[in-house]
Amino acid sequence: MRYPSGINKNYTKEIKYDNRGMNLEGDLNLTNLYYLNNNIASIYKKPTPIKLVKVDYPSRKEAKITEAYFMTPSTTDYNGIYKGKYIDFEAKETAGTSFPLENIHSHQIKHLNTIYDMGGIGFIIVYFSKYNSIYLLTIEKFNEFTTNNKRKSIPLEYFKKNGYLINYKYNPRIDYLKIIDDIYFKEEV
Amino acid sequence: MRYPSGINKNYTKEIKYDNRGMNLEGDLNLTNLYYLNNNIASIYKKPTPIKLVKVDYPSRKEAKITEAYFMTPSTTDYNGIYKGKYIDFEAKETAGTSFPLENIHSHQIKHLNTIYDMGGIGFIIVYFSKYNSIYLLTIEKFNEFTTNNKRKSIPLEYFKKNGYLINYKYNPRIDYLKIIDDIYFKEEV
Numbered sequence: 001m002r003y004p005s006g007i008n009k010n011y012t013k014e015i016k017y018d019n020r021g022m023n024l025e026g027d028l029n030l031t032n033l034y035y036l037n038n039n040i041a042s043i044y045k046k047p048t049p050i051k052l053v054k055v056d057y058p059s060r061k062e063a064k065i066t067e068a069y070f071m072t073p074s075t076t077d078y079n080g081i082y083k084g085k086y087i088d089f090e091a092k093e094t095a096g097t098s099f100p101l102e103n104i105h106s107h108q109i110k111h112l113n114t115i116y117d118m119g120g121i122g123f124i125i126v127y128f129s130k131y132n133s134i135y136l137l138t139i140e141k142f143n144e145f146t147t148n149n150k151r152k153s154i155p156l157e158y159f160k161k162n163g164y165l166i167n168y169k170y171n172p173r174i175d176y177l178k179i180i181d182d183i184y185f186k187e188e189v
Numbered sequence: 190m191r192y193p194s195g196i197n198k199n200y201t202k203e204i205k206y207d208n209r210g211m212n213l214e215g216d217l218n219l220t221n222l223y224y225l226n227n228n229i230a231s232i233y234k235k236p237t238p239i240k241l242v243k244v245d246y247p248s249r250k251e252a253k254i255t256e257a258y259f260m261t262p263s264t265t266d267y268n269g270i271y272k273g274k275y276i277d278f279e280a281k282e283t284a285g286t287s288f289p290l291e292n293i294h295s296h297q298i299k300h301l302n303t304i305y306d307m308g309g310i311g312f313i314i315v316y317f318s319k320y321n322s323i324y325l326l327t328i329e330k331f332n333e334f335t336t337n338n339k340r341k342s343i344p345l346e347y348f349k350k351n352g353y354l355i356n357y358k359y360n361p362r363i364d365y366l367k368i369i370d371d372i373y374f375k376e377e378v
Contacts, residue, residue: 042303044264047238050254065239068254075233079268081275084308088270114231119273 024093024127024134027173028078034172035082041177043080043087049073075111076122082177083185086120088112089176093127098153101146112139121184125166125176128156136179137163213282213316213323216362217267223361224271230366232269232276238262264300265311271366272374275309277301278365282316287342290335301328310373314355314365317345325368326352 025045035041054067076090090112092103104124112122122139137154141162145154164179214234224230243256265279279301281292293313301311311328326343330351334343353368 036303039303039306042300042307042309047236047260047262049236050239050257063259065257065259066255068239068257070252070254071236073236081277081304081307081309084275086270086273086275111231114225114228115270117228118231118270120231120270 022127022129022132022168024091024125024174027168028091028125031172031174031176032078032080035177041080041082041087043078043082045077046073046075046079072105074107076108082121082180085184086115086118087180088115088120089123089125091125091127093129095129096153097128097130098151098155099126099128099159100153102152109139109142113143116140121180123180125174126159126163128159131156134166134168134174135159135163136166136176138183211316211318211321211357213280213314213363216357217280217314220361220363220365221267221269224366230269230271230276232267232271234266235262235264235268261294263296265297271310271369274373275304275307276369277304277309278312278314280314280316282318284318285342286317286319287340287344288315288317288348289342291341298328298331302332305329310369312369314363315348315352317348320345323355323357323363324348324352325355325365327372 029045032041032043032045035043049071050065051069051071052065052067053069054065056064056066058064076088078091079086079088081087088111090104090108092099094100094103112124115122116139124137124139124142125134126137127134137159142154144162145158164182166174166176166179168174218234221230221232221234224232238260239254240258240260241254241256242258243254245253245255247253265277267280268275268277270276277300279293279297281288283289283292301313304311305328313326313328313331314323315326316323326348331343333351334347353371355363355365355368357363
């Protein structure tokens with residue numbers, strides 16, 4: 001569809017990130033919904049694990065949780081299937097100029113490595129709010145950094161050189177599978 | 190290891206199901222832990238989705254959920270990776286002589302079909318407490334039943350003929366991947 005350039009411009013501006021920041025989780029959910037509805041992939045965010053303490057039953061059908069606590073997740077937040085392959089990733093946001101390693105649990109890194117060893121595809125998606133940019137970094141390149149560096153955070157420069165910039169667009173919002181295509185499903189020439 | 194027959198017998202009896210029933214979820218979690226610890230597969234139960242309404246913060250670190258409700262899951266309960274393949278299933282228990290179709294959400298069946306269409310492995314595990322037996326039924330065979338029958342439940346007989354009996358044992362408790370091996374990874378002779 002073609003719009004007069006003015007309308008098109010406004011429209012693009014509306015959906016672009018601005019300094020107010022983005023909703024990474026919401027946009028990833030919309031992206032995954034797009035993938036599902038177009039039969040591209042089936043990838044979901046796992047629910048947050050909750051430890052239940054008290055549950056009331058005000059009616060036969062309805063249960064009301066009155067005391068519960070957040071638990072540490074055992075795995076990453078997102079997983080599913082794409083082109084027959086098992087996909088697994090964690091998505092994080094950082095306000096600084098580097099990605100602090102403490103932002104991701106060590107057991108989540110271990111999990112991504114297990115997935116890689118078992119023949120799956122594992123990665124992290126990091127949104128640098130300061131620069132309004134989103135990068136995908138494979139678990140292989142993540143390991144390369146932690147093996148060769150003693151730093152407590154991965155600088156944006158490392159993402160630029162060893163990761164992949166994901167361009168934000170209207171639909172799908174965060175088209176990370178395009179990157180996965182380029183890395184893992186590129187046709188040999 | 191060899192035990193005197195008497196001891197062996199008692200031991201076997203202790204770990205076998207009896208009429209008090211079993212803990213399907215707990216035993217599947219232990220099974221998945223066995224698979225993980227032995228580098229066989231990485232399969233997890235997804236947390237139950239909760240809709241949060243009120244959360245108190247009595248201290249800086251601790252969040253206390255004081256009002257929340259259970260939500261209907263979007264997908265099945267279990268997924269992960271085995272031999273490079275994406276695995277997805279739902280586990281249910283029934284006290285009767287057949288498995289009521291209403292025990293599984295229609296969107297969960299749709300989800301298992303999506304997984305199958307995308308090249309993954311989808312199935313259900315049903316524990317018949319009355320008969321103390323556990324069956325695995327592939328989504329393909331599940332569809333075959335619902336396509337050719339108007340019944341509102343799948344009789345045990347159908348599981349016996351078209352499904353696979355999973356023998357309960359000490360470790361792993363419910364070795365469903367042995368069945369998956371037989372169905373999908375059998376070496377051609």
